[in-house]
Amino acid sequence: MGMWHLFLQFYPKAQTWEELRHREIKPFFKTIEASFRLRQKKYILSGETALANFSDLSSPEQDHIAISSKEFAALEQDQKKEDANQKKIVFEIFKEAPHLFAIDGYLNPVEIYLTLKNYPDERGQLSLKQMLKKFQLSVIEKKKT
Secondary structure, three states, rough: OOOOOOOOOOOOOOHHHHHOOOOOOEEEEEEEEEOOOOOOOOOOOOOHHHHHHHOOOOOOOOOEEEHHHHHHHHHHHHOOOOOOOOOEEEEEEEEOOOOOOOOEEOHHHHHHHHHHHHOOOOHHHHHHHHHHHHHOOOOOOOOOO
16 A cells, blocks of 8 residues: 655745736626615625725726626526616626635635726726735736837
8 A cells, every 4th residue: 555645835925926817717707787686695795896895996886796606596586577676786607606715795806806807997907906905916017018
């Protein structure tokens, strides 16, 4: 019988972040805008809503909610039809349960960055930098040529 040796190595946070931020990773696989009546369940806020929590960005008119496909299917089944009087919500359907790494009811900053890093608005880009700075993560500027 052979013996197994397990070797676990942790990389420095800066090195891990530098490799991760350049990857094209999309934590969610689709976005759905709907007017569902939400129950009192605590949902994880994401997208611009979460970014506004971690920065000076103004909260968007529509809430963004991170939800797993299983949770969304249950929510959809619970609804008879869309409620026209209800404000539309942007649901970001995640591959994995978003609450696993959420911080105080908001999507974590790494996933926020990965979903919004190509945000077209300059205010959003500045807010991403502000949020990352709070968590001691940096974004190196691309040199303009």
